[in-house]
Amino acid sequence: MTEQTSSAGSRRRSGPWSLLAGHPIGIIGAAVMIVVVAAAILAPLLGTSDPIALNPVNRLKHPSELFWLGTDMYGRDVWSRVVYGARVSLTVGVSAAALSVVFGLLIGMVAGYVRWLDGIVMRVMDGLMAIPGILLAIALVSLSGASIVTVIIAITIPEIPRVVRLVRSVVLSVREEPYVEAAISVATPVTKILRKHILPNTIPPLIVQATYVCASAMLTESFLSFLGAGTPPEVPSWGNMMAEGRLFFPLAPWIVLFPGVALALTILAVNVLGDALRDKLDPKLARRI
Amino acid sequence: MTGGAPMTGPTNGPMTERRTVLDVRGLTVRLPDGADRRHAVEDVSLTVGAGEIVCIVGESGSGKSVTAFTVMGLLPKQQLRPVAGQILFEGADLLTKSAAELRAMRGERLSMIFQEPMTALNPVMTVGDQIGEVLDIHTSLDRGEREQRVLEIMDLVRLPDPKAMLNAYPHQLSGGQRQRIMIACALVLDPALLIADEPTTALDVTTQAQILKLIKEMQERRGTGVLFITHDFGVVADIADRVVVMQRGRVVESGTADEILRRPSHPYTQMLIGSVPSLHPPARAPLHHAPVALETRGLGKTYGGGGFFRKDRTVKAATDVNLVVRKGETLGIVGESGSGKSTVARCVVRLIDPTEGEIYLHDAEVAKLSASLLRKHRKRVQIVFQDPYRSLNPRQTVAESIIEGPMNFGVSRADALAKARELMTLVGLEPDAVDRYPHQFSGGQRQRICIARALAMEPDVLIADEAVSALDVSVQAQVLELLDDVRKRFNLAVLFITHDLRVAAQICDRIMVMHKGKVVEEGSTAEVFANPREDYTKALFDAAPGRGYEFGGVRAAE
Numbered sequence: 001m002t003e004q005t006s007s008a009g010s011r012r013r014s015g016p017w018s019l020l021a022g023h024p025i026g027i028i029g030a031a032v033m034i035v036v037v038a039a040a041i042l043a044p045l046l047g048t049s050d051p052i053a054l055n056p057v058n059r060l061k062h063p064s065e066l067f068w069l070g071t072d073m074y075g076r077d078v079w080s081r082v083v084y085g086a087r088v089s090l091t092v093g094v095s096a097a098a099l100s101v102v103f104g105l106l107i108g109m110v111a112g113y114v115r116w117l118d119g120i121v122m123r124v125m126d127g128l129m130a131i132p133g134i135l136l137a138i139a140l141v142s143l144s145g146a147s148i149v150t151v152i153i154a155i156t157i158p159e160i161p162r163v164v165r166l167v168r169s170v171v172l173s174v175r176e177e178p179y180v181e182a183a184i185s186v187a188t189p190v191t192k193i194l195r196k197h198i199l200p201n202t203i204p205p206l207i208v209q210a211t212y213v214c215a216s217a218m219l220t221e222s223f224l225s226f227l228g229a230g231t232p233p234e235v236p237s238w239g240n241m242m243a244e245g246r247l248f249f250p251l252a253p254w255i256v257l258f259p260g261v262a263l264a265l266t267i268l269a270v271n272v273l274g275d276a277l278r279d280k281l282d283p284k285l286a287r288r289i
Numbered sequence: 290m291t292g293g294a295p296m297t298g299p300t301n302g303p304m305t306e307r308r309t310v311l312d313v314r315g316l317t318v319r320l321p322d323g324a325d326r327r328h329a330v331e332d333v334s335l336t337v338g339a340g341e342i343v344c345i346v347g348e349s350g351s352g353k354s355v356t357a358f359t360v361m362g363l364l365p366k367q368q369l370r371p372v373a374g375q376i377l378f379e380g381a382d383l384l385t386k387s388a389a390e391l392r393a394m395r396g397e398r399l400s401m402i403f404q405e406p407m408t409a410l411n412p413v414m415t416v417g418d419q420i421g422e423v424l425d426i427h428t429s430l431d432r433g434e435r436e437q438r439v440l441e442i443m444d445l446v447r448l449p450d451p452k453a454m455l456n457a458y459p460h461q462l463s464g465g466q467r468q469r470i471m472i473a474c475a476l477v478l479d480p481a482l483l484i485a486d487e488p489t490t491a492l493d494v495t496t497q498a499q500i501l502k503l504i505k506e507m508q509e510r511r512g513t514g515v516l517f518i519t520h521d522f523g524v525v526a527d528i529a530d531r532v533v534v535m536q537r538g539r540v541v542e543s544g545t546a547d548e549i550l551r552r553p554s555h556p557y558t559q560m561l562i563g564s565v566p567s568l569h570p571p572a573r574a575p576l577h578h579a580p581v582a583l584e585t586r587g588l589g590k591t592y593g594g595g596g597f598f599r600k601d602r603t604v605k606a607a608t609d610v611n612l613v614v615r616k617g618e619t620l621g622i623v624g625e626s627g628s629g630k631s632t633v634a635r636c637v638v639r640l641i642d643p644t645e646g647e648i649y650l651h652d653a654e655v656a657k658l659s660a661s662l663l664r665k666h667r668k669r670v671q672i673v674f675q676d677p678y679r680s681l682n683p684r685q686t687v688a689e690s691i692i693e694g695p696m697n698f699g700v701s702r703a704d705a706l707a708k709a710r711e712l713m714t715l716v717g718l719e720p721d722a723v724d725r726y727p728h729q730f731s732g733g734q735r736q737r738i739c740i741a742r743a744l745a746m747e748p749d750v751l752i753a754d755e756a757v758s759a760l761d762v763s764v765q766a767q768v769l770e771l772l773d774d775v776r777k778r779f780n781l782a783v784l785f786i787t788h789d790l791r792v793a794a795q796i797c798d799r800i801m802v803m804h805k806g807k808v809v810e811e812g813s814t815a816e817v818f819a820n821p822r823e824d825y826t827k828a829l830f831d832a833a834p835g836r837g838y839e840f841g842g843v844r845a846a847e
Contacts, residue, residue, distance in 0.1 A: 177679050178674040178675075178676060178679045178680040179679060179680055179682045179690075181640050181672075181674070182672070182674065182680060182681075182690075182739070182742065183682075183693060184640060185638050185640065185667060185670070185671060185672050186667065186668070186671070186693055186694030186697055186742075186746055187664050187665075187667035187668065187694070187697045187698070188693060188694075188697050189697070196682070197682050200684050
């Protein structure tokens with residue numbers, strides 16, 4: 001019997017960056033995301049003026065040295081507002097992704113492992129999935145007023161069933177693995193089986209799913225704000241900016257253009273990053289698409 | 290299956306000059322950098338004559354499949370590159386042919402059948418169309434002629450009612466029928482060379498015997514040269530004219546089937562053939578007085594039937610199984626796939642809940658116990674599974690896997706770890722290896738670890754569910770020896786589930802033969818092998834490959 005030696009052992013431990021090695025588009029996506037995150041954190045330093053200060057004298061100014069991306073109809077600096085807008089988008093995107101993953105993971109593990117609950121849980125999830133996010137958001141806003149929290153809740157709820165389905169399918173296949181059956185036969189409690197043997201298998205696809213939730217949440221937030229059902233108008237979000245600027249589009253296209261570009265680039269970056277992670281973490285899925 | 294005449298006699302054909310169809314000379318295929326060796330196959334030479342069956346035998350990693358795939362031109366060229374040698378097929382070197390030229394030859398002049406007929410066939414195409422497709426690509430027959438040819442070949446491969454089967458989809462056929470369709474596809478254009486890559490490995494023995502017979506018959510009738518890849522010496526004995534033995538990418542020995550099987554000269558061949566368990570059970574003293582460790586009465590499992598909105602089809606996976614295993618005894622359950630043997634094992638471990646009957650562990654009845662009451666009985670029955678690559682959690686060290694059970698029953702981590710190291714030594718591994726991950730071990734080593742994990746619970750009953758079936762024959766012999774050793778040492782009652790009669794003959798005191806969920810025959814191993822009473826048992830034994838040869842010897846020394 002010739003034996004494999006430990007040569008393969010060192011491959012397992014490696015930092016998150018090696019995940020993107022050999023995936024140039026993924027690296028570009030990650031770089032764009034780093035810039036966006038940095039902008040959001042450093043917004044007070046980067047903004048050249050107060051994003052909500054009205055200055056009617058300087059309204060509808062072209063992009064110039066003083067106002068890098070021009071000013072809007074109230075004379076607010078578009079550059080500062082775009083930079084602050086990153087905060088809103090990221091807050092909504094990351095919170096919605098985190099919340100839907102946490103709830104989806106819990107519900108999905110229960111549905112996948114506790115067979116008799118599966119039918120009930122999944123029918124409820126099917127019901128949730130049938131609610132359009134926009135409709136739910138409009139309903140919530142009219143009930144409790146426009147705020148970022150309302151928007152996050154409205155976006156998270158319809159995303160949860162998607163995560164639940166993903167987790168459930170992983171649990172269903174992993175619970176059939178002999179090593180899980182071996183754990184059952186040595187009387188390992190269910191909670192420990194779920195935590196030690198099943199949970200780790202759900203993490204790679206969940207990371208990928210989280211990036212998609214994040215991207216779609218940012219888009220939905222902008223969309224809701226554009227419709228006036230999202231973040232309150234005084235908050236500088238990309239959706240709000242585009243909504244307010246659209247009347248002035250023939251006169252001052254930059255008011256709509258720059259937040260639009262920022263939104264498009266950010267979502268593209270998140271999606272590209274998600275694809276790269278999927279290729280690395282879930283090769284089977286990548287081949288199927 | 291026809292009577293008991295063993296299918297030997299490949300060697301009685303005179304070795305007159307045959308037209309050489311395939312002549313592989315000094316073939317070397319490079320492995321990518323970082324692999325465990327430089328070449329997948331190195332300096333391999335072999336010939337296949339018209340109307341001749343040449344078997345390449347070897348264990349996993351021997352390069353036998355790479356050789357076959359190179360001949361077919363089906364290697365992933367980026368990773369595996371032929372760097373030296375020639376493959377002369379009907380006089381022309383295949384290695385110098387372009388992809389288009391090779392494509393034109395594949396199917397028409399050389400064809401291949403694979404191990405798993407379900408994945409080799411297209412699930413959304415009727416089988417008639419799949420055979421017809423081969424004709425469409427290489428010939429210009431009209432519809433009528435095409436159908437005629439398809440029906441002819443389906444008839445030749447002995448498919449029942451070809452007309453009706455023409456429009457069947459692969460999932461509607463049995464495994465044996467699918468493999469017949471594959472053979473029909475491969476032979477419809479009368480190729481000069483057929484490459485068969487473990488074509489019967491996924492099939493039951495009775496089906497395997499039929500398919501081997503078919504391949505032999507087709508090849509004799511049409512004068513096809515066959516390159517047959519297998520790991521099973523029984524199959525070699527049944528089918529081969531000549532044998533090429535490979536080890537780690539090199540040919541270690543080649544010769545006629547009779548020479549290799551009866552008078553192997555290379556030590557590796559001798560070891561391989563010596564590791565094949567004999568079909569003749571050794572004498573074993575009966576254990577009538579030992580206490581009963583495991584007993585089932587009227588055990589049954591029925592699947593389905595619980596449909597909420599509609600009536601589900603029910604499947605009786607096992608019915609009325611009564612078995613008794615005494616301490617220190619090995620009871621074998623043998624049967625083909627779908628016989629219910631694994632269902633019984635899984636019911637006894639309570640991985641699935643039996644629908645009828647009782648299970649006694651000593652005096653405790655556990656068939657209907659709830660999860661919480663069952664807990665304290667769990668440690669009495671342990672199981673070793675078939676697939677060594679999936680039986681251990683790849684994300685945790687071996688130590689974590691072994692100590693999980695004892696720690697569930699309140700053993701401290703330090704004590705459990707000390708025990709784990711002790712058990713590693715017992716199963717023939719380094720105690721320090723407990724800190725490694727499963728992927729750092731070979732299949733046989735992992736199976737040893739699984740046995741250590743089971744022993745860590747100090748069970749009374751050990752269930753081996755096809756525990757050696759996925760292992761190479763030399764490793765299999767070692768793991769079998771280990772199982773027998775721990776049975777003696779701990780006075781375990783062993784329930785040994787297998788489809789392999791050779792393995793059953795060697796390790797079991799008594800055997801039960803299951804067929805379609807029912808026990809059809811039961812008795813001491815020697816008795817059942819010498820005088821099978823039931824027709825099914827007889828058919829099963831007759832189908833065992835290589836009956837005409839007496840292999841083994843490893844355990845005979847005991």
